[in-house]
Amino acid sequence: MNEARCVGYRAHRASPFVRPVTAPEQESCIIADLSKGAPPSAVPSQEIPGGQVAVAVRGITKRFPGVVANKDIDITVRRGSIHALVGENGAGKSTLMKILYGVQKADEGTIAVDGQELTLNSPADAIAAGIGMVFQHFKLADNFTVLENVVLGAEKLHGIGGKARERIQELSTTYGLGLRPDDLVEKLGVGDRQRVEILKVLYRGAKIIILDEPTAVLVPQEVDELFTNLAGLKADGLTVIFISHKLDEVRKVADDITVIRRGTTVGTADPKKITSRQLAEMMVGSQLPTPETTESTVTDKVVLQIDRLCLAEVGVAPVLSDIDLTIHAGEVLGIAGVEGNGQAELVEVIMGMREPTGGRIHYLDEDITDWDTRKIREAGVGYIPEDRHRHGLVLSAPLWENRMLGHQTQAPNSNGPLLTAGAARADTTRIVEAYDVRTPSIDVMATSLSGGNQQKLIVGREMSHDPKVLVAAHPTRGVDVGAQAAIWDHIREARRNGLAVLLISADLDELIGLSDTIRVILRGRLSGDFDPATVSAEDLGAAMTGATTDEERAS
Structure with a gap:
């Protein structure tokens, strides 16, 4: 290629899917089982032993038109602990955290911080009370330095010069964040960007830090580094509320676990005595799913072939260099990589x-290199975008209109030049039922759904058009274990029917379990093949961060 071109517990309500639990198992796993009769608000904080109470949430209820997001939520968080909050998508975790951070106001109930009952009308009130939140989608300005991002909006604390720099350096050193004030954020990896977000809330004096899905985009080594950082925060007396769907990580890092189901507190569990499988049952009433695929369905039919693909931008290093890959009907090709290494551009x-x-890019027998997006979609290429808010949904539009996105020219959304709203509405109802999208109506705005239910709507929309190729970027990011299992099942079923899948994911267990072949993308180049039957998450993590090379693996 020319170089110039490349420049024992029960659910809160009885369920036929919850297996019986023996008494010894129940005693060993559960600190407080709220299905025993007492309402959540009646559970005393002393049921979580040890330490003073940093946050006490009592009887929190929040209603929206057509849905009760939180009902009588009760949580007690010990000072100087890491308290995990787990639950299904749509269980009410995000709503509860928005209430605790002052973004929304509860209809009923109280919040007490360090024993003092507070009214939180805005994030500014929460920050003043010592509460900070790190959102799953980072809120950083890429063209600003670490220092500029940290002081933005908090200039009155230490100014924007020497005192601010000194404080940032002090916090970075104290908590082992390893950040330099003058580094540009756009040059930082995902793990470092997350540490900038943590540094922002520490800089503002937070003593209680809410982390929303903090490991969703991290490789295993970065997860270990984060947990080391959290241990440092805890040792200094800070309190962390940790929201995650990754139950093994929850058990590893948390001191206490509270489970929410269908908007109501189910109970609390001891992470040292409960297994991930048991915790999953507590959350969703079913066993912890695995993405494991046992049978091979790969055929000889080439569906998507990419030859020596390059993407260059003026004045910078090539974003993609000599990308070659081939995907056959019935095959899942997994791409692993730290975000920012070219997978989004690919x-x-x-x-x-x-x-x-x-x-060049070939789809079936066609060269589609110069095709526009609409033509590619109409030809049978499905697309699950990395960022569902930017590329997958119109948040201010109802669900049935979102069902039409990307497929406006195809049935049942249109008949010739005319859109067919009635047929689109009927098919949206089918998708909602088939993919368990939890919503009071297909007429509600997409923004009213939890992230996981938004994702299930997108997956249902794309699979409904029988694609020949599915480009799936992080298809289960931010969804609970039950929704994960459903999405995996849909992908496996379509794969058996001949679907070719390009799977890009930060969940290495997902990649290993679903893929027939795995490749790693690093600095815009693809590695050789990894065999999912033999590769470990640690091996992939090392390759993703450049810790190993193809030559080292071959030696």
Whole structure:
């Protein structure tokens, strides 16, 4: 290629899917089982032993039109602990955290911080009370330095000069964050960006830190580094509320666990005595799913082939260099990589959102390199975007209109030049039922759904058009174990029917379990093949961060 071109517990309500639990198992796993008769608000804080109470949530209820998001929620968080909050998508975790951070106001109930009952009308009130929140989707300005991002909006604390720099350096050193004030955020990896977000809340004096899905985009080594950072925060007396769907990580890092189901507190559990499988049953009434695929369905039919693909931008290093890959009917090709190494650009080129500077893309017997996105979609290429808010949904539109996105020219959404709203509405109802999208109506705005239910709507929409190729970028990011299992099952079923899948995921267990072949993308280049039957998450993590090379693996 020319170089210039490449420049024992029970659910809160009885369920036929919850297995019986023996008395010894129940005693060993559960600190407080709230299905025993007492309402959540009646459970005393002393049921979580040891330490003074940092946050006491009592009887929190929040209603929206057509749905009760939180009902009589009760949580007690010990000072200087890591308290995990787990539950299904739509269980009410995000709503509860928004209430605790002052973004929304509860209809009923109280919040006490360090024994003092507070009224939180805004995030400013929460920050003043010592509460900070790190959102799953980082809120950083890429073209600003670490220092500029940290002081933005908090200039009155230490100014914008020497005192601010000194305080940032002090916090970074104290908590082992390893950040330098003058580094540009756009040059930082995902793990470092997350540490910038943690540094922002520490800089503002937070003593209680809410982390929303903090490990969703991290490789195993970065997860270990985060947990080391959290241990440092806890040792200094800070309190962490940790929201996650990754139950093994929850058990590893948490001191206490509270489970929410269908908007109501189910109970609390001891992470040292409960297994991930038991915790999953407590959350969703079923066993912890695994993405394992046992049978091979790979055929000889080539569906998508990419040859020496390059993407270059003026004045910078190539974003993609000599990308070669082939996906057959019935095959899942997994791509692992730390975010920012070219996987997003690869997807955009395949979907016609960017024009490559070199190489060709063939779909079935067609050269689609120069096709636009609409033509690619109409030809049978499904797309689950990495960012569902930016590329997958119109949040201010109802669900039935979102069902039409990307498929406006196809049945049941249109008949010739005319849109067919009635047929689209009927099919949206089918998708909601088939994919367990939890919503009071297909007429509610997409923004009213939890992230996991938004994701299930997108998956249902894309699978409903029988694609020949599915480009799936992080298809289960931010969804609970039950929704994960459903999405995996849909992908496996379509794979058995001949679907070719390009799977990009930060969940290495998902990649290993679903893929027939795995490759790693690093600095815009693809590695050789990894065999999912023999590779470990640690091996992939090392390759993703550049700790190993193909030559080292071959030696």
